[in-house]
Amino acid sequence: MDSNGVVEWAVVESDIGPLMLAATGTGLVSVVFHATPEIRDRMLGRLRARLGAEPVEAPGSARLAEPVRQLAAYFGGTLREFSLDLDWSLTAGFNREVLRELARGVPYGAVAGYGELAERVGQPGAAQAVGAAMGSNPLPVVVPCHRVVENDGGIGGFGGGLETKRQLLALEGVLPQPLF
Numbered sequence: 001m002d003s004n005g006v007v008e009w010a011v012v013e014s015d016i017g018p019l020m021l022a023a024t025g026t027g028l029v030s031v032v033f034h035a036t037p038e039i040r041d042r043m044l045g046r047l048r049a050r051l052g053a054e055p056v057e058a059p060g061s062a063r064l065a066e067p068v069r070q071l072a073a074y075f076g077g078t079l080r081e082f083s084l085d086l087d088w089s090l091t092a093g094f095n096r097e098v099l100r101e102l103a104r105g106v107p108y109g110a111v112a113g114y115g116e117l118a119e120r121v122g123q124p125g126a127a128q129a130v131g132a133a134m135g136s137n138p139l140p141v142v143v144p145c146h147r148v149v150e151n152d153g154g155i156g157g158f159g160g161g162l163e164t165k166r167q168l169l170a171l172e173g174v175l176p177q178p179l180f
Contacts, residue, residue, distance in 0.1 A: 006048050007059035011035045012068050015075045015171070016132045019141075022047055023063040027085030030138050033160035034058055036090045048061060050090055069142065075171070079106035092137035097121050098133040103143045109172045113151040127151075141168065 009022040013021065020043060021028065028052070032043045033074040058064065068083060073079035088096055088166075101120050106112045112120075114127040114134075118121035123129070128131045140160060146168040150156045158165035169175040 005053050007051055007053045007055040008061040008063050009055050010059040010064050014071060015069050021064055021067050023086045026087035028067045029087040029090060031140050031142055033069060033164060086139060086144060095133040098130055099137055099143050100133050106144060106147045109174060111147045111174055112150045114148055115151055117148060
């Protein structure tokens with residue numbers, strides 16, 4: 001397999017806990033919340049199975065340097081829009097379409113409802129399917145599924161946990177900063 005087929009990964013600290021980042025020669029392919037050894041090992045198994053490559057731990061990887069830098073700037077409040085090469089190979093079909101629309105069309109500090117996103121991709125009535133797409137997002141934070149909320153003002157679900165979603169929305173000024 002050529003070096004493009006290699007998956008490089010590292011765990012980095014963030015304001016919302018350890019994040020596991022993985023990248024291919026195409027771009028950032030995965031961001032995983034709460035990257036404990038157990039979660040990390042499960043994700044490595046999924047990357048191996050889905051991408052057909054043995055993931056290599058590479059904390060100093062040139063491929064990961066820009067995602068690490070941009071995430072640090074985002075959490076530091078100086079970056080509002082990610083400009084990273086993304087590898088969409090862990091998602092397909094409707095989910096990929098919804099996630100790409102989310103990445104393009106819901107900017108920092110804004111939120112969209114599940115139903116609204118369904119309409120934007122030409123599938124009105126598919127709000128639940130949009131929720132499933134958010135739950136399967138392989139690139140959270142960078143592809144901002146935390147910006148998708150319930151139409152009635154509820155915060156909605158979140159793969160990283162509701163506290164993490166609240167922290168991200170507070171960072172972006174959508175919610176008040178938590179008091180603790």
